[in-house]
Amino acid sequence: MNLQPRALHSAADDAPPPDLFTPAAPRGLLEGLNPEQLAAVTAGQAPALILAGAGSGKTRVLTTRIAWLMSQGLATPANLMAVTFTNKAAKEMLTRLSAMLPVNVRGMWIGTFHGLCHRFLRAHWKLAGLPQGFQILDAGDTVAAVKRVIKGMKLDEERFVPKQVAWFIAGAKEDGLRPQDMEQRDEQTRRLVSIYQAYEDQCLREGVVDFAELMLRSYELLRDNAELRAHYQRRFQHVLVDEFQDTNRLQYAWLKMFAPPGSQQCVFAVGDDDQSIYAFRGARVGNMADFEREYRVRQVVKLEQNYRSFGNILDCANALISHNKSRLGKNLRTEAGPGEPVRVNEAASDYAEAQWLLEEAQALHRQGLARSQIAVLYRSNAQSRVVESALFNAGIPYRVYGGLRFFERAEVKHALAYLRLIENANDDTSFLRVVNFPARGIGARTIEQLQDAARASGRSLYQSVGAVGGRGGSSLGAFVALVEGLRQATVGLTLREIIEHMLHASGLQDFYRAEKEGADRLENLDELINAAEAFVTQEGFGKDAVALPVDESGAGYAPGDLAPGLPVAPAPAATPVPDAETGEIMSPLAAFLSHASLEAGDNQAQAGQDALQLMTVHAAKGLEFDAVFLTGLEEGLFPHENALSDPDGLEEERRLMYVAITRARQRLYISFCQTRMLHGQTRYNIKSRFLEELPEPCLKWLTPRHQGFGSGFERGYQQAWERGSGLKSMVGAGRVEPQAPPAALQKSAAAKTGAEFGGLRVGKGVFHTKFGEGVLLTLEGSGADARAQVNFGRHGIKWLALSVAKLTPID
DNA sequence: GACGTTGAGATTTTT
DNA sequence: TCTCAACGTC
Numbered sequence: 001m002n003l004q005p006r007a008l009h010s011a012a013d014d015a016p017p018p019d020l021f022t023p024a025a026p027r028g029l030l031e032g033l034n035p036e037q038l039a040a041v042t043a044g045q046a047p048a049l050i051l052a053g054a055g056s057g058k059t060r061v062l063t064t065r066i067a068w069l070m071s072q073g074l075a076t077p078a079n080l081m082a083v084t085f086t087n088k089a090a091k092e093m094l095t096r097l098s099a100m101l102p103v104n105v106r107g108m109w110i111g112t113f114h115g116l117c118h119r120f121l122r123a124h125w126k127l128a129g130l131p132q133g134f135q136i137l138d139a140g141d142t143v144a145a146v147k148r149v150i151k152g153m154k155l156d157e158e159r160f161v162p163k164q165v166a167w168f169i170a171g172a173k174e175d176g177l178r179p180q181d182m183e184q185r186d187e188q189t190r191r192l193v194s195i196y197q198a199y200e201d202q203c204l205r206e207g208v209v210d211f212a213e214l215m216l217r218s219y220e221l222l223r224d225n226a227e228l229r230a231h232y233q234r235r236f237q238h239v240l241v242d243e244f245q246d247t248n249r250l251q252y253a254w255l256k257m258f259a260p261p262g263s264q265q266c267v268f269a270v271g272d273d274d275q276s277i278y279a280f281r282g283a284r285v286g287n288m289a290d291f292e293r294e295y296r297v298r299q300v301v302k303l304e305q306n307y308r309s310f311g312n313i314l315d316c317a318n319a320l321i322s323h324n325k326s327r328l329g330k331n332l333r334t335e336a337g338p339g340e341p342v343r344v345n346e347a348a349s350d351y352a353e354a355q356w357l358l359e360e361a362q363a364l365h366r367q368g369l370a371r372s373q374i375a376v377l378y379r380s381n382a383q384s385r386v387v388e389s390a391l392f393n394a395g396i397p398y399r400v401y402g403g404l405r406f407f408e409r410a411e412v413k414h415a416l417a418y419l420r421l422i423e424n425a426n427d428d429t430s431f432l433r434v435v436n437f438p439a440r441g442i443g444a445r446t447i448e449q450l451q452d453a454a455r456a457s458g459r460s461l462y463q464s465v466g467a468v469g470g471r472g473g474s475s476l477g478a479f480v481a482l483v484e485g486l487r488q489a490t491v492g493l494t495l496r497e498i499i500e501h502m503l504h505a506s507g508l509q510d511f512y513r514a515e516k517e518g519a520d521r522l523e524n525l526d527e528l529i530n531a532a533e534a535f536v537t538q539e540g541f542g543k544d545a546v547a548l549p550v551d552e553s554g555a556g557y558a559p560g561d562l563a564p565g566l567p568v569a570p571a572p573a574a575t576p577v578p579d580a581e582t583g584e585i586m587s588p589l590a591a592f593l594s595h596a597s598l599e600a601g602d603n604q605a606q607a608g609q610d611a612l613q614l615m616t617v618h619a620a621k622g623l624e625f626d627a628v629f630l631t632g633l634e635e636g637l638f639p640h641e642n643a644l645s646d647p648d649g650l651e652e653e654r655r656l657m658y659v660a661i662t663r664a665r666q667r668l669y670i671s672f673c674q675t676r677m678l679h680g681q682t683r684y685n686i687k688s689r690f691l692e693e694l695p696e697p698c699l700k701w702l703t704p705r706h707q708g709f710g711s712g713f714e715r716g717y718q719q720a721w722e723r724g725s726g727l728k729s730m731v732g733a734g735r736v737e738p739q740a741p742p743a744a745l746q747k748s749a750a751a752k753t754g755a756e757f758g759g760l761r762v763g764k765g766v767f768h769t770k771f772g773e774g775v776l777l778t779l780e781g782s783g784a785d786a787r788a789q790v791n792f793g794r795h796g797i798k799w800l801a802l803s804v805a806k807l808t809p810i811d
Numbered sequence: 812g813a814c815g816t817t818g819a820g821a822t823t824t825t826t
Numbered sequence: 827t828c829t830c831a832a833c834g835t836c
Contacts, residue, residue, distance in 0.1 A: 599826085616823065
């Protein structure tokens with residue numbers, strides 16, 4: 001395809017039109033933008049594709065575009081949607097946006113694909129055919145659920161590995177395929193599809209959805225419901241997409257539901273085909289070309305000015321990526337000058353490599369570079385071991401990214417399982433996780449009998465307890481009584497109190513207290529309380545949260561609503577989503593549980609601890625560092641051997657290398673080894689072909705090009721290594737442990753008068769068209785964000801958004 | 812149910 | 827070589 005000049009603004013076109021700086025346009029909004037960026041930000045009301053190179057100010061363009069649209073009256077907070085992939089990116093966008101414009105971003109449709117789908121399904125759960133209190137399975141839960149299905153079907157777990165089957169199901173969903181849509185050529189596929197079907201049935205029975213289901217179900221609902229589709233299309237005039245190169249088939253199809261080709265809605269897609277490194281997960285770079293074609297995109301803007309790296313680094317990146325055939329075509333440039341050469345090091349062994357980089361990093365640190373500004377990148381996680389070991393022995397603080405995240409920790413998952421059972425006792429995944437944890441004498445046989453009974457009756461494990469004689473005195477009966485007791489005891493409590501009560505009543509707290517090494521786990525459970533507290537404050541469940549009115553129709557907004565000086569939450573997030581029909585909103589507990597699944601929590605480095613940053617190249621995407629050590633540039637490692645045979649795979653590896661190079665601001669080191677321990681065997685690797693693709697004038701070889709084995713240089717390192725202790729002894733120390741996030745902000749309740757809530761009074765009766773009469777328990781929030789908690793007796797205790805639910809006081 | 816032994820598998824993984 | 831998960835034993 002040809003994305004050449006035809007749509008590029010020429011320099012002359014780049015002068016802003018005279019009416020650009022109307023009083024409504026905040027001063028300085030467009031200041032400092034280069035011509036390309038300006039062209040992107042002020043692109044006309046038509047589909048636009050922004051090819052944003054690494055370090056070209058992509059996020060700035062995206063947020064400035066939003067601010068500009070609103071300041072020009074071309075969009076309102078309510079009729080604009082912006083989608084990202086990560087929670088981090090979404091937060092970043094919201095934070096920057098609130099700094100640019102005096103607009104309260106809470107309630108705006110800015111979020112991750114999955115976050116927005118979740119929101120959508122909460123509002124339209126009934127139309128989507130979901131139970132109202134549906135909960136979300138994270139990756140681990142999904143595998144566990146698939147595993148149960150395979151066991152239940154008495155299939156061989158060797159032939160149907162749960163993880164792979166879960167992968168298969170997710171892949172199918174991401175291609176928009178339900179079991180009945182799938183081709184079943186061979187026996188194996190036929191079985192897989194039947195597992196898929198059984199898994200679907202199980203999820204529905206338990207009231208849970210996995211990540212892919214959030215997307216697929218949202219997509220199908222929009223596809224099949226013309227009225228709803230029209231509603232949302234009317235509402236969102238602007239759809240902005242970040243990291244477009246990472247979208248999969250389903251996500252692109254989902255976007256088209258909101259803004260079909262040829263419609264009035266404007267899609268503003270930002271992406272970089274050269275940074276597409278997730279094809280293995282279903283990402284489809286081809287979506288960029290498809291988008292350009294299907295939407296007849298005439299505004300294609302390339303952001304090629306790089307503000308991050310010096311020339312030598314960029315020359316390397318450009319030269320490398322030019323070896324890829326399938327590209328849209330882009331070349332990074334900088335005004336920063338060539339800078340230092342890219343240093344290349346050949347080490348005799350992986351030990352030597354680690355030792356070398358350690359000393360080099362120490363030297364940089366002595367020159368005044370913060371350790372947190374130095375990154376060590378590698379292709380695969382296994383490579384971190386040697387480096388960690390060397391750093392540990394040298395007593396240099398470091399932090400490894402990746403691994404378990406907060407909400408994935410075992411103790412946290414246990415606690416969440418109890419909380420989920422309070423919300424929905426039919427959640428079998430949670431039931432199984434904690435039915436015998438802490439141990440309460442419920443063995444495998446009991447569980448098996450229970451599962452058989454549940455399967456026979458098509459009911460949940462919880463519902464089947466009676467069927468296996470698990471009433472009264474039995475241990476199963478006691479567990480049911482525990483869950484029942486938890487539910488009853490936590491009615492009307494704050495989220496914090498609910499968790500505290502659960503930790504105590506479940507025995508989790510006592511269990512970890514008694515355990516020798518339970519201190520860390522107890523700390524994490526405390527941390528869970530903090531996280532809940534922070535969530536309540538941020539997500540608008542707090543007492544005096546303030547939000548602009550956002551009604552589903554998107555009406556009722558004018559540019560003038562962007563009142564200056566409006567209070568803005570520091571880390572803005574979505575307001576609780578009301579049910580589109582009744583106005584009912586989730587309980588804080590249910591909302592927190594969704595949050596826990598949707599956002600696995602940070603494992604980001606903590607500020608304050610100055611530590612070397614160790615991570616895979618994938619994990620480094622989107623980050624930048626003053627100095628970068630790119631290690632293991634060896635054939636078979638980088639590019640990885642599994643990708644060598646496949647041209648597409650090799651191109652993805654090259655893009656990965658491109659991403660790695662472009663992380664560096666000032667200094668880039670590239671290293672490789674002659675020998676490396678891998679899977680218990682010494683491997684003799686040759687240097688990566690990618691090294692040959694870098695321009696020699698940009699490089700500076702730190703070692704002779706062809707150093708032999710067993711040189712004195714190498715022996716010295718080898719001996720130094722052997723003097724150090726092994727890896728076994730390195731538990732904890734040297735590694736920077738994550739610190740507890742700041743405790744949640746405590747906010748005082750604002751006094752509310754009855755008048756503000758349309759005459760409603762706590763303790764008095766109210767009437768709801770759907771739920772009938774009830775007693776008002778709580779009133780909080782204000783304006784369009786006002787909420788009420790009402791006890792409707794037979795219908796239970798519900799939270800209602802007063803802007804949607806029509807509540808009338810009764811005497 | 813807590814513990815030890817054995818064996819397979821060991822890219823990358825935003826949600 | 828190392829890790830994790832699945833078994834088997836007390």
